[in-house]
Ligand SMILES: O=C(CO)[C@H](O)[C@H](O)COP(=O)(O)O
């Protein structure tokens with residue numbers, strides 16, 4: 001499995017230290033949750049912080065935009081050097097257009113849906129996706145429990161992927177730890193995004209365990 005730890009659970013006063021630790025511990029990417037207090041209740045960072053993180057790690061940055069109308073800020077996020085930018089259909093009426101803007105820039109394209117959003121909402125844009133991110137808990141906070149209702153959604157997306165011979169990866173985000181990660185892998189997931197599990201356990205062992213669920 002590919003493991004992308006979420007720095008939502010990092011020490012915000014020691015982000016550089018924590019990111020360097022994730023890199024040394026074998027993380028495959030760094031997942032950065034961007035929250036604007038509108039699309040979700042929480043507030044985190046903006047483009048300058050992503051740009052600063054880009055300077056201190058060679059790992060791909062996987063930017064999960066939980067912001068209202070991401071098209072307003074997409075150029076600023078593209079300019080950060082992030083490897084992948086992920087947006088939500090629930091946040092925009094310009095989903096395909098914004099995904100195309102990301103793709104044309106040469107940045108990887110992610111499309112994400114909230115736990116209660118049906119998979120059919122993204123069916124029309126799977127051809128553009130490098131990654132489909134399924135939230136497996138409610139959006140906006142780390143440290144929540146995995147919600148098993150997401151498992152059927154993973155299976156459906158995986159079926160569509162093989163039916164249409166698409167190559168996108170399936171990522172799961174929320175309440176991921178070894179047991180829930182294994183269930184997600186069995187349902188068809190390729191990428192485990194985990195915040196609290198990676199930061200609350202011994203980091204290197206936690207990442208190694210998730211890689212081999
Ligand atoms: O997108 C997110 C929340 O909306 C986070 O990436 C997610 O919650 C990760 O945290 P944890 O592993 O602690 O659940």
Ligand SMILES: [Co+2]
Nearest residue numbers: 006033064173
């Ligand atoms: Co996230």
